[in-house]
Amino acid sequence: MIKKLTLFLFLVIAFANLQAQVQPDTLPPYKKDNHMPAFRIQKFDESWLTRDQLPKNVPTVIIYFSPDCAHCKHEAREIVKNIDKLKNVNFVWISYKEMELIKEFFYVLDLYKYPNMYAGRDPKYMVPAFYRVKFTPFVAVYDKKGLFVKAFDGGAEMPQLLPLLK
Numbered sequence: 001m002i003k004k005l006t007l008f009l010f011l012v013i014a015f016a017n018l019q020a021q022v023q024p025d026t027l028p029p030y031k032k033d034n035h036m037p038a039f040r041i042q043k044f045d046e047s048w049l050t051r052d053q054l055p056k057n058v059p060t061v062i063i064y065f066s067p068d069c070a071h072c073k074h075e076a077r078e079i080v081k082n083i084d085k086l087k088n089v090n091f092v093w094i095s096y097k098e099m100e101l102i103k104e105f106f107y108v109l110d111l112y113k114y115p116n117m118y119a120g121r122d123p124k125y126m127v128p129a130f131y132r133v134k135f136t137p138f139v140a141v142y143d144k145k146g147l148f149v150k151a152f153d154g155g156a157e158m159p160q161l162l163p164l165l166k
Contacts, residue, residue: 028130028131028132029129029130029131030130030131030140030148030151034147034148035146035147035148036051036060036062036142036146036147036148037051037062037126037127037130038050038051038052039051039062039092039094039122039126039127039130040122040124040126041092041094041118041119041120041121041122041127042099042120042121042122042123043118043119043120044099044102044103044106044119044120048120049092049118049120051146054090054092054118055090055116057144057145058088058089058090058116058144059088059089059090059141059142059143059144059149059164059165060089060090060091060092060141060142060146061089061090061091061092061139061140061141061142061161061165062092062094062127062139062140062142063075063091063092063093063094063137063138063139063140064094064095064122064127064128064131064133064136064137064138064140065093065094065095065105065136065137065138066095066097066136067095067097067101067102067104067105068097068101069136069137071135071136071137071154071155072105072136072137072155073105073109074155075137075139075155075156076093076105076109076111077109078157078158079091079111080109080110080111080114081158082158082162083114085162086116086162086165087114087116088116089116089165090116090118091111091114091116091117091118092118092119093105093106093111093117093118093119093120094119094120094121094122094127095119095121095122096121096122096123096125096128097121098121099121102119102120102121103119105119106119131151133153134153135153135154136154136155137152137154137155138151138152138153138154139151139152139155139156139161140152141156141161141164141165149164150164
């Protein structure tokens with residue numbers, strides 16, 4: 001009886017180890033590498049913006065959004081309302097939607113008025129795949145060295161966001 005139980009336990013442990021080796025890594029890429037992703041988004045003028053073109057040594061907030069999302073519009077309004085506290089932060093607004101809709105969002109919500117606001121289209125769907133976005137807005141915060149600080153699925157309220165950007 002003990003031999004059968006020992007053999008059974010051995011097989012269970014061996015099977016569990018095998019399963020652990022075969023299972024794909026379920027962590028999204030941003031949780032494996034704490035560096036800002038090397039994104040490439042198309043700007044309104046058809047040129048491209050990359051991570052390396054952003055001003056250096058300032059925090060960066062990447063916001064994956066949908067132009068027709070009410071929560072995304074709320075996020076934009078809250079950022080504009082608090083822009084005096086956020087002047088030294090890069091904000092990169094990224095969407096997969098049509099360029100005209102992204103542009104309309106950017107202009108209607110007055111984001112275009114601020115030099116630290118960037119927006120564009122991710123035609124290769126790299127950003128939502130990197131973060132495994134489930135809800136918009138998805139907000140990823142990076143420090144001034146470009147290292148990951150925190151992510152918010154579904155948006156970040158100012159009391160949560162502001163302390164991370166000092």
